[in-house]
Amino acid sequence: MSGEHDGPRPWSRQALEHGGFAGFVPFSQLPEAGVPQAPGVYAVLRTSGAAPMFMRESSGGRFKGKDPAIAPEALERAWVDGPEVVYIGKATRGSAGRRGLEKRLDEYRRFGAGEPVGHWGGRAIWQLADRDELLVAWNATEEDAAAVESRMLGDFRDRYGVLPFANLRR
Known part of the structure; x- marks a missing residue:
């Protein structure tokens, strides 16, 4: 029997691996890594099939003194059932050419650990x-990272009608 079960499930680890992503580490x-x-x-992927539970408090750092917490009710409304991908982001070279995936993901990790680091997105x-x-996965690109991210977000929206859960710009 052929059909939609022939390839990897959309926006799953397998689909990202097929698309050249690497890592898949906590x-x-x-x-x-x-x-x-x-x-x-x-x-960022959530591979558990269990219903998500949302905490009232965030483990994220208070960058510029701002509380990163979002009302759990808003998080419940933003949840997208089906895909493992819960956030898509980009890492550019930056104006000095010293940024990139390693630095951006380190900022994201440190923000989640409570440091006051600038990674408000996600x-x-x-x-x-x-x-x-x-799990976190990455794909280094020759093409402009912002263009790739935009295309990925568009593809996700085309399939699910909304952006990934933690891409809160609706």
């Missing part, structure tokens, strides 16, 4: 009760 393992310094895109993941089990 945030805690990022420092030793060999994340490339190149620009690229990254995704902050909703830090209110998931199982946030320590989330």
Whole structure:
């Protein structure tokens, strides 16, 4: 029988692996994971099939004194059933050419550990009760990372009608 079950499930680990993504490690393992310094895109995955539980407080840092917590009711409304991908982000070279995936993902990890670091995007993941089990994957790109991220977000929206859970710009 052929049909939609022939390939990897959309927006799953297998689909990202098929698309060239690497890593698939918990945030805690990022420092030793060999994340490339190149620009690229990254995704956060929640592989548990259980219904998500949202914490009232965020483990995220208070960058510029702002509380990163989002009302659990808003998080419940933003949840997307089906895909494993819960956030898509990008890492550019930056104006000085010293940024990239390694630096951006390190900022995201440190923000989630409570440091006052500037990674406000994707902050909703830090209110998931199982946030320590989330996986991070990346794909270094020759193409402009912002263009790749935009295309990925568009593809996700085309399939599900909304952006991934933690991409809160609706």
